[in-house]
Amino acid sequence: MPRYHFDLVDSETVADEGGAELPDDIVALDVAEEIAKRLLAERPELRNRHFSILVTNQQGEEIGKVPLDVLH
Numbered sequence: 736m737p738r739y740h741f742d743l744v745d746s747e748t749v750a751d752e753g754g755a756e757l758p759d760d761i762v763a764l765d766v767a768e769e770i771a772k773r774l775l776a777e778r779p780e781l782r783n784r785h786f787s788i789l790v791t792n793q794q795g796e797e798i799g800k801v802p803l804d805v806l807h
Contacts, residue, residue, distance in 0.1 A: 738793040739763040
């Protein structure tokens with residue numbers, strides 16, 4: 736199963752050191768959205784500050800980004 740990483744990014748990156756093994760890119764993006772929602776619930780001050788969860792695969796290729804600003 737492929738490994739995905741979920742980094743918190745703005746002008747700098749907070750790297751996900753461990754990652755998670757998931758079946759495919761679609762599931763990885765769903766997980767990123769859940770991470771973003773949980774992060775905003777715990778840290779509401781991050782809203783409107785242009786943070787995103789960057790999803791990359793095990794080769795370091797970008798799969799997508801989930802901006803925290805668009806979640807409710």
